[in-house]
Amino acid sequence: MEGPEKTTALAPELLSRENGDDSVEYMSRGKLIWRRFWRHRLARLGLPVLFALYMMAIFSDFVAPYRPDSRLKGFKDAPPSVIHFGVGENRFQPYVYARKRSFHPKTFREIYTEEEDKKYPIHFFVRGETYEILGLFKLDLHLFGVDEGANITLFGTDSVSRDLFSRTVIGALVSLFVGLGGVAISFIFGCLIGGISGYLGGIVDEVIQRIIDLLIAIPTLPLWMVLSAAIPRQWPVAHTYFAITIVLSIVGWTGLARVVRGKLLSLRDLDFVVASRLAGGSDLYIITRHLLPNFASHLIVTLTLAIPGMILGETALSFIGIGMQEPGVSWGVLLQDTMNFGALVHQPWKLIPGVFIIVTILMFNFVGDGLRDAADPYSL
Amino acid sequence: MLYIIARRIFILIPMLVLLSMISFIIIQLPPGDYLSSYVLRLESQGLVVDEAEIARLEQRYGLGQPLTTQYFRWMRNFIVNGDLGRSFGSYGSSYDNKPVSDIIMERLPATMIISIVSTIVVWAIAIPIGIYSATHQYSLMDYLSIFIGFIGLAIPNFLFAIIIMWIVFAQTGHAVTGLFSLEFRHAPWSIAKIIDMLKNVWVPVLVLATAGTAGLIRVMRANLLDELNKQYVVTARAKGLSERRLLWKYPVRIAFNPIFSTIGWLLPAMVGGEALVSIILNLQTIGPVLLTAVLRQDMYLAGSIIMILSTLTLIGTLISDIALVWLDPRIRYD
Numbered sequence: 001m002e003g004p005e006k007t008t009a010l011a012p013e014l015l016s017r018e019n020g021d022d023s024v025e026y027m028s029r030g031k032l033i034w035r036r037f038w039r040h041r042l043a044r045l046g047l048p049v050l051f052a053l054y055m056m057a058i059f060s061d062f063v064a065p066y067r068p069d070s071r072l073k074g075f076k077d078a079p080p081s082v083i084h085f086g087v088g089e090n091r092f093q094p095y096v097y098a099r100k101r102s103f104h105p106k107t108f109r110e111i112y113t114e115e116e117d118k119k120y121p122i123h124f125f126v127r128g129e130t131y132e133i134l135g136l137f138k139l140d141l142h143l144f145g146v147d148e149g150a151n152i153t154l155f156g157t158d159s160v161s162r163d164l165f166s167r168t169v170i171g172a173l174v175s176l177f178v179g180l181g182g183v184a185i186s187f188i189f190g191c192l193i194g195g196i197s198g199y200l201g202g203i204v205d206e207v208i209q210r211i212i213d214l215l216i217a218i219p220t221l222p223l224w225m226v227l228s229a230a231i232p233r234q235w236p237v238a239h240t241y242f243a244i245t246i247v248l249s250i251v252g253w254t255g256l257a258r259v260v261r262g263k264l265l266s267l268r269d270l271d272f273v274v275a276s277r278l279a280g281g282s283d284l285y286i287i288t289r290h291l292l293p294n295f296a297s298h299l300i301v302t303l304t305l306a307i308p309g310m311i312l313g314e315t316a317l318s319f320i321g322i323g324m325q326e327p328g329v330s331w332g333v334l335l336q337d338t339m340n341f342g343a344l345v346h347q348p349w350k351l352i353p354g355v356f357i358i359v360t361i362l363m364f365n366f367v368g369d370g371l372r373d374a375a376d377p378y379s380l
Numbered sequence: 381m382l383y384i385i386a387r388r389i390f391i392l393i394p395m396l397v398l399l400s401m402i403s404f405i406i407i408q409l410p411p412g413d414y415l416s417s418y419v420l421r422l423e424s425q426g427l428v429v430d431e432a433e434i435a436r437l438e439q440r441y442g443l444g445q446p447l448t449t450q451y452f453r454w455m456r457n458f459i460v461n462g463d464l465g466r467s468f469g470s471y472g473s474s475y476d477n478k479p480v481s482d483i484i485m486e487r488l489p490a491t492m493i494i495s496i497v498s499t500i501v502v503w504a505i506a507i508p509i510g511i512y513s514a515t516h517q518y519s520l521m522d523y524l525s526i527f528i529g530f531i532g533l534a535i536p537n538f539l540f541a542i543i544i545m546w547i548v549f550a551q552t553g554h555a556v557t558g559l560f561s562l563e564f565r566h567a568p569w570s571i572a573k574i575i576d577m578l579k580n581v582w583v584p585v586l587v588l589a590t591a592g593t594a595g596l597i598r599v600m601r602a603n604l605l606d607e608l609n610k611q612y613v614v615t616a617r618a619k620g621l622s623e624r625r626l627l628w629k630y631p632v633r634i635a636f637n638p639i640f641s642t643i644g645w646l647l648p649a650m651v652g653g654e655a656l657v658s659i660i661l662n663l664q665t666i667g668p669v670l671l672t673a674v675l676r677q678d679m680y681l682a683g684s685i686i687m688i689l690s691t692l693t694l695i696g697t698l699i700s701d702i703a704l705v706w707l708d709p710r711i712r713y714d
Contacts, residue, residue: 210391214398217693219652222686223406225674230409312536316656319538320671335539339660342555344546351546354539361534 033297036374043370046363053360057172061131064166065145065152068329070129071161074101078112078157080349087121095121098150109346120150156349158337167329168353174330176360178245178314179307185249187303190256197257198264205261212254220251224313228322237328244323248310259302263295297375304368308361315357331357381705388698396691403687404451407679418468454680465680471672480684483669491665493577495650498585502592507639509593510600511632514608525597532594538656541587545661548583556583556661587657588650599638607631637708643700648693 027035037043056063066072078099087093097114104111126145130138146152155164197208227247231240267273267290276286317323318332326333334353338344344351415437419429445453457463464480475483513522535543548556560567560576567573607613608631616626655667666685673682 210395213694213697214395214402214690217395217399217648217690217697218402218406218686219648219689219693221652221655222670222674222689225655225671226406226409226682226686229675308534315536316538320656320659322675338539338542338546341542341545341549344542345550348546351539351543354536354543357536357539358531358534362530365530365533 033374037370040366040370040373042366043373046366046370049359049363050367053172053356053363054176056169057176060170060173061133062139062141063143064163064169065128065142066163066166067129067131068167068170069162069327072151072153072157072163073161075099075112075151075153075157076161077110077159077347078153078161079347080154080156081152082114083122084119087119093121095119096146096150096152118150120146120152122146122152155352156347158334158350164334164349164352167334168331168356171329171331171334171353172356174241174324174328175311175314175332175357178241178248178330179310179364181242181245182248182252182310182313183303183307185246186252186256186306187299189249189253191260191299193253194257194260195264198261198268201265208257209261212257215251215254220313221316223251224248224317225320225322228317231322233325237324240324240328244314244317247317248313252306252310255306256299256302259298260295263298264291267291267294297371301368301372301375304364304371308364308368311357311360311364384705385702388701392694392698395694399690399694400455400687401451403683403690404447404454404679407674407677407683407686408447454683464684467673467681468676468678471669471678471681475669475681480681483681484666484685484688487664487666487669490663491651491654491667494581494584494588494654494663494665495646497581498588498592498650499646501585501589502596503639505589506593506596507600510597510635511604511627513597513601514604514635515627517605522601525601529594529597532590535590537587537591537653538660540590541583541657541660544583544587556580584654584657584661584663587661588653591653596639600635603635603638604631607634634708637704640707641700641704643696643703646696648689648696651689 072078078101081096081099083094083096085092085094087095096119097116098118098120099112100115102111102113103109122144123146124144126142127140128142128145130140132138144152151163153163153165155168158164158167193208197205224247227250228244231243231247235243273286273290276290281289314323314330315332315335318330319335321336324330324333331353334350335357337350338354415434418437419434422429454465457465462481464484466477466479467475467483468477471483509521509525513519513525516522545556548554560573560580610631613626613631616629617623621629651666651670654663654665655671657663658665658667659671670682670685672678673685
């Protein structure tokens with residue numbers, strides 16, 4: 001803490017302003033945090049990738065060329081489409097070939113061959129299958145697609161002929177937002193209960209802490225399993241989704257409550273807080289002006305690093321069949337198809353949703369790491 | 381010190397009682413009970429279940445009574461006879477009506493072997509790498525270990541298990557499932573059986589150890605870096621202590637603290653983590669039994685396993701707290 005930045009920041013008027021207003025000495029706290037964050041190379045990679053993933057999820061109906069439940073007749077277990085370039089004059093026009101199905105004479109496995117005389121250019125912003133936006137109005141615009149007669153399956157198809165790319169993109173909506181939702185609920189409970197525990201202290205604190213100890217002592221996955229087994233199978237997708245978010249946050253809030261309480265306890269009796277109290281600052285003033293800014297950054301870091309755990313939790317639950325249910329789509333549901341690893345030898349593309357999970361978790365960890373470095377911009 | 385231990389054990393007792401209640405309550409959460417779903421299953425197979433049979437089953441499992449009675453009966457039998465109740469046979473017919481304690485004892489060896497071997501592997505890999513990364517910050521090895529660490533954190537265990545099986549199967553045509561090859565599955569323990577186990581055990585160990593190693597390298601590296609920047613290290617160096625002694629005498633010892641403070645959570649965490657992996661790899665561990673028991677509401681089996689795991693965590697936390705005081709004289713509880 002006793003770095004040169006600190007000392008100079010205390011007496012800015014003594015400094016010559018030759019560096020201009022952009023020098024470190026004159027930067028606001030927010031600017032300092034951003035500068036420190038941006039110095040973390042991996043975080044610099046993580047932020048735009050996460051942004052792109054979330055954008056893809058939000059506009060998933062538009063990005064996906066097909067509906068998640070529509071079947072491409074006669075294209076069971078088809079491999080990813082190969083994209084070629086160059087139609088007529090335009091050398092950059094991408095196109096796919098129509099594909100013909102035949103069967104292997106011995107194994108009866110499907111074989112798809114490209115019909116090289118039938119070129120189907122890929123069009124952008126095309127009309128296709130209709131989808132609803134927020135249940136309000138209907139739209140049929142898609143980012144890309146091909147004309148009737150052929151199809152484009154970027155990630156191949158599954159065992160009932162559904163386009164895996166469309167399903168992955170639309171599944172992102174569930175998988176990515178389950179983390180945000182779970183963290184939001186954990187955040188409310190964690191702050192509330194941790195705050196009460198740390199601020200009141202005494203017997204209330206003791207009881208709350210013991211309850212948290214108990215909850216932490218129950219192994220996470222079995223607890224999640226029991227709770228999600230309690231979700232009725234016949235519930236609509238949206239209800240199941242909401243229930244899973246709550247199940248995930250039941251474990252999540254305990255860690256956060258501990259952070260909040262620990263920070264409150266350590267800050268409560270520091271000199272500047274006591275001084276503010278003696279000077280007549282009200283509780284609300286002290287909490288919002290002194291306490292909150294001091295641990296908000298740590299809270300954000302804890303929250304960011306909690307999201308990947310929840311995404312993994314949803315994936316694991318859906319994978320063993322007690323999370324999201326068909327017709328709901330999430331990355332965990334999609335990975336159920338990989339359980340038969342013998343089939344994977346012939347259809348490795350079914351692992352692609354797994355790649356999305358890994359990338360998402362990685363990026364969250366990168367950003368979380370960068371935020372941790374940036375959380376205390378005054379340290380060296 | 382003795383007073384602290386006595387006090388902690390005293391607090392532990394009501395917590396254990398609470399925990400047994402929670403375990404019992406949460407397994408009752410799913411709608412319906414085992415018997416009704418069992419009857420439904422029989423009826424769907426076209427079998428007629430007569431009233432007397434249902435009454436007999438109800439009597440056998442003690443299901444008719446109110447929840448509190450069931451709980452106290454379960455607890456009394458456990459404390460007096462060490463009897464945790466009987467399984468309803470959710471996990472195959474061979475477990476039908478088998479004492480829960482027998483099932484757990486049958487499944488425990490494989491669980492322990494995998495957990496212990498994974499833990500040893502994690503420590504043997506992560507601690508040296510963590511120390512090396514901290515002392516050679518920003519070196520190639522450091523970046524490499526950070527990278528591997530991140531990947532290890534990001535791959536879900538079950539996905540990793542599938543990928544390994546897929547690769548092994550695609551390369552050799554051999555499916556690595558179970559801990560033993562077929563001919564050894566029911567054989568008594570022998571040298572040959574142990575060698576056979578070693579041929580198969582590496583897959584679950586690799587899967588479980590990767591995630592653990594990733595986390596531990598990060599913890600070890602961060603802790604050691606914190607310590608190495610402290611003034612006592614500078615002082616010791618200024619006084620001419622060799623780098624080797626300087627490193628091992630204090631900073632490494634202190635960096636070990638968080639590892640010891642979580643040692644008690646290892647077994648429960650492993651059982652939680654291995655559940656999915658074991659289902660995929662078809663291992664004879666506790667995890668898959670717990671999963672089916674939970675899903676089919678085999679309540680004594682599920683409740684007992686959850687209670688035992690939670691109890692182990694609480695006791696483990698106590699042990700590691702005591703170990704921490706013993707290891708680091710600066711830590712005081714009062």
